[in-house]
Amino acid sequence: MKILILGGGFGGIYTLKYLGKFLNKNEVILVNDNEYFLFTPLLIDFVCGFVSEEAVRVYFKEISKSLRFKFISGKVNKIDLNKKLVYVNQEEINYEILVICLGAEVNYYNIIGKENCWSLKRLDSALKLKNHIFEIFEKEKYKENFDEFLTFVIVGGGATGVELVGNLSDLFFRIMKNKISKKVLERIRIILVEGKNEILTQFSEKMRKAALLKLKEKGIKLILGKIVTEVGENFVKLGDEIIYTRTTIWTAGIKANLPEIIGDFLKDNSGRLLVNENLQLLKSNSEAYNDVFCLGDIACFLENQRQLSQSAQVATKQAKVLAFNIKNLNNKKTFKYKHSGDIISLGFYYAVAQIFNIFISGFFVSLLKRFIYLVKMISFPHKIKILENLISFLFFKRVL
Ligand SMILES: Cc1cc2nc3c(=O)[nH]c(=O)nc-3n(C[C@H](O)[C@H](O)[C@H](O)COP(=O)(O)OP(=O)(O)OC[C@H]3O[C@@H](n4cnc5c(N)ncnc54)[C@H](O)[C@@H]3O)c2cc1C
Secondary structure, eight states: OOOEEEEEEEEEHHHHHHGGGGGSSSSEEEEEEESEEEOGGHHHHHEEEEEOOOOOOEEEHHHHHTTTTTTEEOEEEEEEEEEEEEEEEEEEEESEEEEEEEEEEOOOTTBGGGOOOOSSSSSHHHHHHHHHHHHHHTTGGGGOOHHHEEEEEEESSSSHHHHHHHHHHHHHIIIIITTTOOHHHHHEEEEESSSSSSOOOTSOOHHHHHHHHHHHHHHHHHESOOOOOEOSSEEEEETTTTEOOOOEEEEEEEOOOOOEEESOOOBBBBEEBBBBBTTTTOOOOOOOOEEEEGGGGGOOOOEEEEEOSHHHHHHHHHHHHHHHHHTTTTSSSOOOOOOOEEESSSSOOOOEEOOOOOOOOEEEHHHHHHHHHHOOSHHHHHHHHHHHHHHHHHHHOOOO
16 A cells, blocks of 8 residues: 655654554655755744754654665645645655645734744744844844843734743743843843733643743733734834834734645635544535544544644544544544643743643653653653753753
8 A cells, every 4th residue: 555644743753653564564755845854843942042952843753664665755735636646846656545734834814924934834934033032132133222132022812822832931031141231131122912802822821820930920011902913124014103123923823734735625714624523524515534534733634513623632642543444444443532631831941831721830840741741752862862952952051
C-alpha cells in the first residue's frame, strides 16, 4: 500500500510513529515544505533564548530511518481527490491512502499593515523575532527612540499571547536585568491586547484568574475589549488609541493551510476540512472518502457539535486513532477526544494548570510543563538537547 502523508508536523510525525511496524511492509512518503519537524510548544522558550534552535527543530533525515518513511521536500500546491494525485512543486505523486495534516498559518484577518507584525508560527518568523528583540538591547537600538523600541505589544490573549508576555517579562526583568541599566529597564513596557473582555477564554476560571493576577503582578499592561485596527512600522492603532512600538507580535488567530483541492469535500467556515468519526474526509453527501484522512489544525472534527481546539494535544491523539484506522481499514475505530489537561506558563518560573479537574500552580508546574515537552519530543537526541538547555538556563541563567 502506498501511503502519502502531507505535512510533517505533530499530526504527520505522530501518525508515522503510531503506524510503527506497519511501515515495514508499506511504502510511506512524507511531504513537507521545509526539511524539519518543528516542536512548536517550545517556540516561546526559543524566542526568549531559554532553548536553542537545534533543540526545537528535528530534521526529517535524522528520523526517516527509525520512522521508516521517504521524505520529499516541497510545497503541496494541489490535491486531486478524483485522480488520487497530489501536486508537489512540478511533480505528481499518486497515493492509495492520503493523510492531510498541513496545519495552519497565521490569520491576520485582513488587518491594515499586517506585514509590520512579528509572528511565531514558523521557525523562520520566530528566529526573526528573536533576533529583533535581542538586537534592541545588544545594539542599544532604544537610544534611537526609547518608547518605540522598549514597548512590546502582543496581540491576542490566548495561550500563545499570554505565555509570550509572561516569558518576555522574565527575560527582561529577571534574566537580563544585570546587563541592562536600571534606566532602560524602567522604560520597558509589555502590553497585551485582547479583543474580548477576558484572556484565556478557552481555559478554566481558576486558570484565568490566576493568570490574570500573575500578569498584573509582573507589571504587564492589559488592554481588554479593544481591537487592533492598523499596524505600522512604529505604531499599532486600537481605534482612536495609538501606541508607538517597533514590536507588534500577532498571536491573535490561525487559519487552515489549505492548498487547492479538486473533488467533492466539505469544509467549515474557517476553511478546516470536515471529517467523520473515523477522521476520514467528508463529501457533500455526508459520506466519507475511504482513502483520505485528515487530522490536526487543518481538520474540523465535531464533537457534540463543538470543534476541538487546534493543539498538538488534539493532533497527537488523533494520530493514534488515524494510524489504527489505516492499519484496520475494515474495522476502524471512532475518535473520541479525552482532554488530558492544560498548562499555561507565565514565565520560566511560574505556570498554572488544570489537570484532571485539579487546579495547580507554581514553579514546579512550570517544570512539569517542560518535562512533558521532553516526553513528547519525538527524537531522543533532541530530548537530551532540551534537557541540557533547560538545566544550563535554570542553574547558570545561560541565554542561547
Ligand atoms: C508558539 C506556539 C506554541 C504552541 N504551544 C502548544 C502547546 O503548548 N500545546 C499544544 O497542544 N499545542 C501548542 N501549539 C499548537 C500546535 O503547534 C498545533 O496545534 C500543532 O502543531 C498542529 O499539528 P498539525 O500537524 O496539524 O500542524 P503542524 O504541526 O503545524 O504541521 C503542519 C506541517 O505542514 C507543513 N506545510 C504546511 N503547508 C504546506 C504545504 N502547502 N506543502 C507542504 N508542507 C506544508 C508545515 O511546514 C508543517 O511542518 C502551539 C503553537 C504555536 C505556534
